Amino acid sequence: MSEDAKKFIAPLSFETLSQNKVLHAKTESWSEELSHIHTGKWADLFLIAPASVNTINKLSHGIADNLLTQTAIAFTKTLILAPSANTNMMLNPITQESLSKLAHYGYEIIQPQSKLLACNDEGVGALADVEEIFYRSAKALLKEPFWQGRNVIITGGGTREKIDDVRCLSNFSSGKQASALALCLYLKGANVTLISSGETPTLQEINLLHVKSSFELHHALTHQMEQQKRSEKMPYLFMAAA
Numbered sequence: 001m002s003e004d005a006k007k008f009i010a011p012l013s014f015e016t017l018s019q020n021k022v023l024h025a026k027t028e029s030w031s032e033e034l035s036h037i038h039t040g041k042w043a044d045l046f047l048i049a050p051a052s053v054n055t056i057n058k059l060s061h062g063i064a065d066n067l068l069t070q071t072a073i074a075f076t077k078t079l080i081l082a083p084s085a086n087t088n089m090m091l092n093p094i095t096q097e098s099l100s101k102l103a104h105y106g107y108e109i110i111q112p113q114s115k116l117l118a119c120n121d122e123g124v125g126a127l128a129d130v131e132e133i134f135y136r137s138a139k140a141l142l143k144e145p146f147w148q149g150r151n152v153i154i155t156g157g158g159t160r161e162k163i164d165d166v167r168c169l170s171n172f173s174s175g176k177q178a179s180a181l182a183l184c185l186y187l188k189g190a191n192v193t194l195i196s197s198g199e200t201p202t203l204q205e206i207n208l209l210h211v212k213s214s215f216e217l218h219h220a221l222t223h224q225m226e227q228q229k230r231s232e233k234m235p236y237l238f239m240a241a242a
Contacts, residue, residue, distance in 0.1 A: 001024040001068075002024075003025060003066065045137060045140055047079075047137055048068070049080075049084075049128075051081040055068065056095060056098050056102070059107075060099075079106070079108070081099075082109075083109070086121060086125055087117065091124065113125075113126040113128060114126070131203075132203055138187055139186060145189075147189045149190075150191065150234075151228045152190040152192050154182050154195070155238070155239050156175040156181075156199075156241050157173055173198060173242035181238055183206075186206055193207040194206055195217060196209075
């Protein structure tokens with residue numbers, strides 16, 4: 001934890017929840033292997049959420065003047081940043097240049113949301129949903145070479161076939177199986193397109209196409225299949241729609 005992080009929440013809270021000693025300026029110990037160097041040796045992934053504009057710009061210029069930036073710069077495996085800041089600070093050309101530079105260096109960036117911010121301004125800068133951050137982190141750990149970069153189409157849910165302005169033919173398919181398949185294949189590293197009338201995961205990187213009728217489903221499916229003919233890896237199709 002940086003000293004600024006400790007202004008928001010005490011290290012004791014994290015120690016209680018994790019049942020582990022928290023690394024911060026007062027606990028850093030080389031004899032106990034609790035340091036910014038040792039942390040990078042056992043951890044598989046380094047996530048900073050929220051990542052402030054200050055931290056983003058420091059990392060892009062190699063500045064390591066606190067425990068957080070020291071640990072990040074010493075880390076050699078997967079690094080993920082979830083930026084959060086005021087809209088003007090986030091869209092500042094310097095910040096955007098730093099984010100581009102970090103992405104070029106191999107950092108994964110989870111884009112912030114556009115909504116009402118804590119400062120009462122409205123615009124881009126809100127931290128991505130916790131679920132989004134969790135699954136992006138899980139994907140970084142679980143992706144497999146076979147699925148990585150492979151296009152996958154999944155159909156799901158039950159269609160509604162209109163009889164007239166009042167009645168339709170349908171079924172009770174929820175789309176949960178297709179949604180679970182989409183999430184699973186996303187975590188394996190696939191480029192997932194989910195065509196569904198039912199339940200869907202809300203993740204930025206899953207391409208969601210909502211349909212109602214079998215005609216809409218057929219049109220969306222054939223269009224996506226046509227687009228993926230030129231894929232480097234053979235695409236896969238999972239038809240779970242009812």
